[in-house]
Amino acid sequence: MGLVFCWGLFACLVTVVTPSATQCPDKDLSIVGGTYTLTRRFEEDSVLHYQCPAGHYPYPHKKRQCRDGAWDPKPRRRPVQECRVVTCPNPLVLENGNVSPYQPRYYVGNVTEYACHSDYTLRGSSTRRCKENGKWTGVTPICGRDTDHCPDPGIPAGASRTGHIFNIDDKVTYRCDRPLILLGSKQRVCTEGGQWTGKEPECYYDYTYDTPEEVSEAFGNSLGNSLAVSEFEGLNRTQFGRKIQLRKGGNLHIYIALDASDSIDPDDFEQSKRIVKKLIDKISVYEVTPKYEIFVFATDVHEVIDIVDFYNNPDKTLAERLKQLDESQYDDKGDASGTNIAKAFSTIHGKMTFVKQREPEFDDIRHVIIMFTDGVANMGGRPRPKVEQIKELIMKGNPEREEYLDLYVFGVGEDVQQEDVDEYVTKRPKEKHFFILKDLENLEETFDEMIDESSSVDLCGTIWNYDSTNPEEKRIKHPWLAEISVIRSLGQPISNCMGSLVTPRFVLTAAHCFNFLDTPDKIKVIIEDGTSSSKKVKNLILHPKFNINAKKDKGISETYDYDVALLELEKNATISRRIRPLCIPCTEETSRALRLSGDVTCEKHRQVLLNKQLEPAAFMTKDNTDIKKKNVTIKLRDARLACIADAKRVIKGVTDNEIAKITEQFLCSGGTEPKVDDISCKGDSGGAVVMERHSRVIQVGIVSWGVADLCKEKGEKLPQSEEHTRDFHIDLFKVQDFLRKHLGKTDADYTPLNFLS
Ligand SMILES: *[C@@H]1O[C@H](CO)[C@@H](O)[C@H](O)[C@H]1NC(C)=O
């Protein structure tokens, strides 16, 4: 059963098969300015879909279906079936202000401007453009005086509002112009907290879809609110709408329900599976390790991943579980004739009830339900009562527990009963839980585009998407980078080093950057936030065992054991897109970055990070004004032996045992095997040696010393290692006690890292 594509009436005639008595006629099906497709040619049940170019929509019908040998709706001469230019909902609803230009209709591409009468101030967009999907860019403009308890909630384009007083318990109600449908809250109430309940309504035409960009942004934001964990202070939470409740590593259950009814073919099914995996992948970036229930549903429900199994087999990894998803077959879904959304929800309710019996802390669990559906709930009764049961179970009639449940629906295609679905999804100010996508391609694109960073700015070591052509943006690639200089008295050289932000309060660097006269007031730390102003240092904490002269009497002129220092800043750095800590080993924060769950040990971190003979890593260098990355390979196990032999060449008169002892605390890079490494220069000292795992950056070492200085000439090219030149970096696993003592302190006035026990 293939699709028949018709490029205009003529092309269609070519593909026509001889009509038989049970077939629908091929007459009068064309659309002016567009094309159509047929799902089963002219056979019974075939669906005809009209397609129009971007910025246009089919009118008066989107589709017809062949039933009993006739098209429904029946093709007519008038009105002509055509592609019309998309219009946007009426923007002239602005109160206490002017909209220009005035037009009877606003077409795609038209731009409007909004200005308020004197005495009123504008909130929202002052300019909006009508988009191809029939929505305005930006947000609803509102001219308010904001003298009441709640701010003026405004009137969305295409809507009308009753209610003009905005004090506690006052209500406003909305309607959309016909034929638009209202999504969001029809009624909103002004609460004591000065906020309106529910979600601002939006008026959708039946041709209005959410674009992948819109969905990824809105869903990313809402989901981020559910998943992000407040780790560091300094984050302005108000911009994300609501407060985050989830405790770090807190309990989260995610239910994913996948519609596999008749309208989905095997290819669609595979695509849906891919989409679910992408979603899970995105979620794994957050510092939560959720338990999942995943099932497909049609007439019946077929379970793929059982949430109860997370309790029965806690050691099974998520990857192992996801294999079950890979292995699930299109045919597993059983009878596919129906779309039993109600049963999907009662399945979720059943699972929740079961978990509740096993889980003493059930009330602390947050629940996220994500449903993908392409169709009409056509059996099993209305979904809403089932959803109410779930709400009752989780929220227990207490509006304050509202945040413990998020219900999202992704409606795909034109059969979605938008108003029905909108009735039961979660509604919260500034969040969106119901998305209407044109097709599965659009849905997949949504998850491809979903950037993980939307509200996860407080996660360690996250790499941001950035624009590499914009020099301003370059620093975003390493937002933990700190440049350290010590200003000494006249005649003394300035000491320049690198460091890394490991919490908002602490910069990690090398101890040899400082001498005993260097007091905190002489130390300048620059963490690039666009201002280039330096951060003041409150405390310089050197490792107590660091002593560069420790082995002088043994003929070793400099000793770099315990070459580690922490700079406590006077103020917490403000975590933002430009500034954030990286991850350091043996903390719970890093376990999550490494996606390790269960009983994770420090040793496990080492296995994940430093297990192979050769592990690619990097550190940063300042090259004139430019920050550049130096690529190295850390040599471990047998590969380390040559590295150490090279150290022995320069540290004369030591035995094999002694050199092993000297280098014990260090990770070694350099040399030309397996490839030529970049080599460190003087100013690189103290810099973080980092690795990347799952798009997160983890520091494993601190640049400390090298066997030769190859950095005499400053050129365009970074200095390259020679065969026997080696660099040694303090191995962070070997200085855990020091890090834990200062960064893990729980009784200080800064947020500690949670070190693994
Ligand atoms: C609005 O869009 C229509 C259709 O594209 C166009 O013909 C018209 O000139 C536009 N009006 C303005 C004021 O830009």
Ligand SMILES: *[C@@H]1O[C@H](CO)[C@@H](O)[C@H](O)[C@H]1NC(C)=O
């Ligand atoms: C938080 O953000 C809001 C809006 O972006 C701003 O008005 C407010 O001043 C910010 N608060 C702090 C403490 O930065």
Ligand SMILES: *[C@@H]1O[C@H](CO)[C@@H](O)[C@H](O)[C@H]1NC(C)=O
């Ligand atoms: C360093 O390695 C990265 C890949 O990890 C590569 O993209 C980059 O070009 C390398 N830089 C240099 C200077 O070789």
Ligand SMILES: *[C@@H]1O[C@H](CO)[C@@H](O)[C@H](O)[C@H]1NC(C)=O
């Ligand atoms: C830094 O953050 C901690 C933890 O949120 C807070 O208690 C402390 O007051 C902040 N200190 C400064 C100086 O900003």
